[in-house]
Amino acid sequence: MALLQIAEPGQSTAPHQHRLAVGIDLGTTNSLVATVQSGKAKTLPDSAGRHLLPSVVRYFPDGERRVGTPAKAAASSDPLNTIVSVKRLMGRGIADVKRLGSELPYRFAGGEAGMPYLITAAGQKSPVQVSADILSVLRARAEAALGGELTGAVITVPAYFDEAQRQATKDAAQLAGIKLLRLLNEPTAAAVAYGLDQAAEGVHAIYDLGGGTFDISVLRLHKGVFEVLATGGDSALGGDDFDHAIAQWVLLQTGAANPDAQQQRELLDAACAAKEALTTGDTARFAFSGREFVLAKTEFENLIAPLAERTLKACRRALRDAGVKAEDIQDVVMVGGSTRVPLIREKVAGFFGREPLTSIDPDKVVAIGAAIQADVLAGNKPESDMLLLDVIPLSLGLETMGGLLEKIIPRNTTIPVAMAQEFTTFKDGQTAMSIHVLQGERELVADCRSLARFELQGIPPLVAGAARIRVAFQVDADGLLNVSAEETGSGVKSEITVKPSYGLADEDVARMLRESFQQAEADKHVRALAEEKVDGERLLVALDAALASDGDALLDAGEKAQIDAAMQELREAMAGHDVMLIRASVKALNAVSEPYAARRMNAGVQQALSGRRLDEIERD
Amino acid sequence: MSNTPDYFQLFNLPRAFELEVAELMPRYRELQRQFHPDRFAAEPADIQRAAVQKAADINAAFAALKEPVARARHLLALAGHPVNIESATVSDTDFLMAQMDMREQLEEADDEAQLAGLREEAQEWLDNLGREFAIDYRESDWSEAADTVRKMQFMLRFIEEVREQEARLEDQEFD
Numbered sequence: 108m109a110l111l112q113i114a115e116p117g118q119s120t121a122p123h124q125h126r127l128a129v130g131i132d133l134g135t136t137n138s139l140v141a142t143v144q145s146g147k148a149k150t151l152p153d154s155a156g157r158h159l160l161p162s163v164v165r166y167f168p169d170g171e172r173r174v175g176t177p178a179k180a181a182a183s184s185d186p187l188n189t190i191v192s193v194k195r196l197m198g199r200g201i202a203d204v205k206r207l208g209s210e211l212p213y214r215f216a217g218g219e220a221g222m223p224y225l226i227t228a229a230g231q232k233s234p235v236q237v238s239a240d241i242l243s244v245l246r247a248r249a250e251a252a253l254g255g256e257l258t259g260a261v262i263t264v265p266a267y268f269d270e271a272q273r274q275a276t277k278d279a280a281q282l283a284g285i286k287l288l289r290l291l292n293e294p295t296a297a298a299v300a301y302g303l304d305q306a307a308e309g310v311h312a313i314y315d316l317g318g319g320t321f322d323i324s325v326l327r328l329h330k331g332v333f334e335v336l337a338t339g340g341d342s343a344l345g346g347d348d349f350d351h352a353i354a355q356w357v358l359l360q361t362g363a364a365n366p367d368a369q370q371q372r373e374l375l376d377a378a379c380a381a382k383e384a385l386t387t388g389d390t391a392r393f394a395f396s397g398r399e400f401v402l403a404k405t406e407f408e409n410l411i412a413p414l415a416e417r418t419l420k421a422c423r424r425a426l427r428d429a430g431v432k433a434e435d436i437q438d439v440v441m442v443g444g445s446t447r448v449p450l451i452r453e454k455v456a457g458f459f460g461r462e463p464l465t466s467i468d469p470d471k472v473v474a475i476g477a478a479i480q481a482d483v484l485a486g487n488k489p490e491s492d493m494l495l496l497d498v499i500p501l502s503l504g505l506e507t508m509g510g511l512l513e514k515i516i517p518r519n520t521t522i523p524v525a526m527a528q529e530f531t532t533f534k535d536g537q538t539a540m541s542i543h544v545l546q547g548e549r550e551l552v553a554d555c556r557s558l559a560r561f562e563l564q565g566i567p568p569l570v571a572g573a574a575r576i577r578v579a580f581q582v583d584a585d586g587l588l589n590v591s592a593e594e595t596g597s598g599v600k601s602e603i604t605v606k607p608s609y610g611l612a613d614e615d616v617a618r619m620l621r622e623s624f625q626q627a628e629a630d631k632h633v634r635a636l637a638e639e640k641v642d643g644e645r646l647l648v649a650l651d652a653a654l655a656s657d658g659d660a661l662l663d664a665g666e667k668a669q670i671d672a673a674m675q676e677l678r679e680a681m682a683g684h685d686v687m688l689i690r691a692s693v694k695a696l697n698a699v700s701e702p703y704a705a706r707r708m709n710a711g712v713q714q715a716l717s718g719r720r721l722d723e724i725e726r727d
Numbered sequence: 728m729s730n731t732p733d734y735f736q737l738f739n740l741p742r743a744f745e746l747e748v749a750e751l752m753p754r755y756r757e758l759q760r761q762f763h764p765d766r767f768a769a770e771p772a773d774i775q776r777a778a779v780q781k782a783a784d785i786n787a788a789f790a791a792l793k794e795p796v797a798r799a800r801h802l803l804a805l806a807g808h809p810v811n812i813e814s815a816t817v818s819d820t821d822f823l824m825a826q827m828d829m830r831e832q833l834e835e836a837d838d839e840a841q842l843a844g845l846r847e848e849a850q851e852w853l854d855n856l857g858r859e860f861a862i863d864y865r866e867s868d869w870s871e872a873a874d875t876v877r878k879m880q881f882m883l884r885f886i887e888e889v890r891e892q893e894a895r896l897e898d899q900e901f902d
Contacts, residue, residue, distance in 0.1 A: 521786045642771070711762070
């Protein structure tokens with residue numbers, strides 16, 4: 108079934124029921140969930156009719172939590188237990204958090220893996236857990252609205268999110284019990300929402316200024332293919348910074364150097380309200396610590412002008428990276444609540460020389476695009492031509508001698524991508540080599556983001572420079588990295604899926620999952636078991652069909668016997684109730700069948716283009 | 728390098744340096760439409776991994792074929808004569824002189840027009856070297872072909888440096 112699709116991509120498989128898939132915009136300020144119903148993508152409201160879920164979680168001493176509007180209302184009365192803008196902390200280390208710390212009214216505890224934990228009344232919470240609590244509410248909302256369990260979700264991330272931030276988001280999905288179909292870049296999601304809406308062709312720019320992140324992406328649209336040419340931005344720049352700029356302006360006048368957490372939250376709320384009032388008005392009035400303040404629009408614009416300039420600088424670089432000029436851009440799409448600020452619209456219009464598009468609600472456009480892709484990925488639209496070709500936002504590389512970064516995959520390379528580089532030993536008899544994986548554009552390792560360190564051991568002792576160490580990087584369609592190293596002479600191997608230094612260790616995720624299992628109803632285990640069995644069944648059916656079709660042609664007797672044995676083991680495991688055993692058997696079977704799948708894929712490629720003339724291909 | 732994947736074969740193109748870059752795009756889209764991992768999102772993990780690898784190959788092939796220096800290097804690797812760009816040097820004195828002269832000009836260049844002029848000059852060199860390479864390749868003159876590729880690589884790197892300089896200049900204007 109599954110594998111047959113490879114050989115005959117034009118044919119759809121047997122009809123199946125509509126799968127429940129959603130798109131989730133996990134935002135700094137607000138989050139949304141959307142789905143495609145009767146061919147139309149729409150965001151789902153809660154029981155009170157609200158579409159936006161404030162990304163705020165309040166924790167109580169009894170372990171209870173409230174998410175959304177009620178939590179937001181308590182942000183200034185209970186600032187330490189009410190977590191706001193947690194997205195800014197995702198995938199960040201203690202040092203990054205301290206840098207942001209002066210502006211964040213929380214108490215932190217250092218986690219074991221350098222992961223910052225927030226100290227709340229309900230205990231220590233990692234940013235991943237807080238995000239998972241937000242996702243759980245959206246999942247429950249979607250399941251209630253759609254009347255069934257979700258098949259999966261596409262969750263959006265800023266295009267400029269690095270590896271660690273992406274991994275943290277993926278961990279949050281897992282913790283919330285959501286099957287992640289894909290991490291999708293927010294600007295690409297917005298392009299999908301607009302592109303399919305308007306059947307646009309040509310080169311477009313997506314300017315996405317959210318609460319805490321800024322992204323600029325340049326895309327080419329052609330017959331359903333969304334090809335990202337370049338992306339850039341700043342994962343710590345957003346509307347929150349406008350609030351902080353206003354807060355600073357207030358503090359300068361009052362001379363109050365160190366407001367407490369409650370005052371800070373009150374001040375930021377007042378600043379945010381002033382900013383919103385200045386979207387339409389010329390002045391904003393507000394009170395803080397017994398004083399009255401009047402902020403003129405021109406003064407506000409002076410305060411945020413440097414921030415607006417920073418976004419334009421990123422736009423210039425993205426255009427250069429894409430190899431296009433501002434005048435080549437057909438449309439500029441505005442995404443994110445912060446693009447409501449008039450100065451931002453003016454600056455963007457001035458830079459690109461055209462009025463930006465704002466016809467889809469900038470708060471909803473990302474979730475809508477994500478829902479459209481989720482619908483396709485879940486298999487609800489087998490004849491869809493839509494394809495998203497995204498890029499990595501920051502270069503990936505290795506530390507070399509002298510603390511320098513050697514880039515292996517440059518930024519704006521289309522994913523998925525696999526690249527390798529050879530290194531050698533620098534000492535006689537050297538038997539181990541430390542591999543330090545980094546992300547960033549700067550030359551010095553110290554200026555880049557450290558993603559992981561691991562060691563390749565067992566290199567045969569040779570004279571310096573004789574060993575050949577091949578380090579391979581693979582980035583998948585979610586933008587997540589896998590690194591492996593091999594001494595090519597001896598075949599000594601070492602491989603890791605990069606778990607960024609600031610992310611959660613696998614054991615952490617497993618422990619948290621265990622805890623959440625214990626907390627919740629007993630049927631969660633049943634659910635996990637059912638999911639593993641579905642995975643196993645799918646794999647067995649696919650392999651049976653494949654083996655019947657070309658198993659004898661593509662496999663030798665030994666390989667076939669190996670696959671048969673692994674299939675038998677999985678069948679036996681699935682007869683029982685041991686989730687871990689089934690998972691391990693699925694993994695083992697996947698491992699032995701992978702070369703076979705690759706061979707089938709190659710056979711498919713030869714069929715795909717052979718016998719077709721170019722004009723036929725172009726006409727699609 | 729017997730296991731070098733043949734990117735020309737993947738794109739169903741004759742193995743030659745001359746190539747219409749505009750023809751690559753439709754083939755690239757066609758291949759990704761069929762093999763991108765998004766097409767296999769509901770499939771088991773082994774299929775998804777195979778699709779990731781295949782899509783990565785297609786991306787690598789597209790990148791190598793559309794850029795002339797990478798294409799030339801790929802042709803030499805396929806022919807069993809891979810070029811080591813880092814270790815070998817160019818011995819053509821005229822070329823070395825020209826290259827030094829251009830480097831000096833780049834260091835002194837401080838306006839857009841000068842930089843654009845240098846970029847165009849380097850591009851012209853690159854185009855001519857490409858024509859030279861095509862002849863070397865057809866005649867199976869591997870050492871000459873490798874030499875030409877090194878010169879092409881130099882010009883390509885030079886163009887990148889000019890672009891970086893242009894970028895710095897542009898950013899300064901707005902600071």
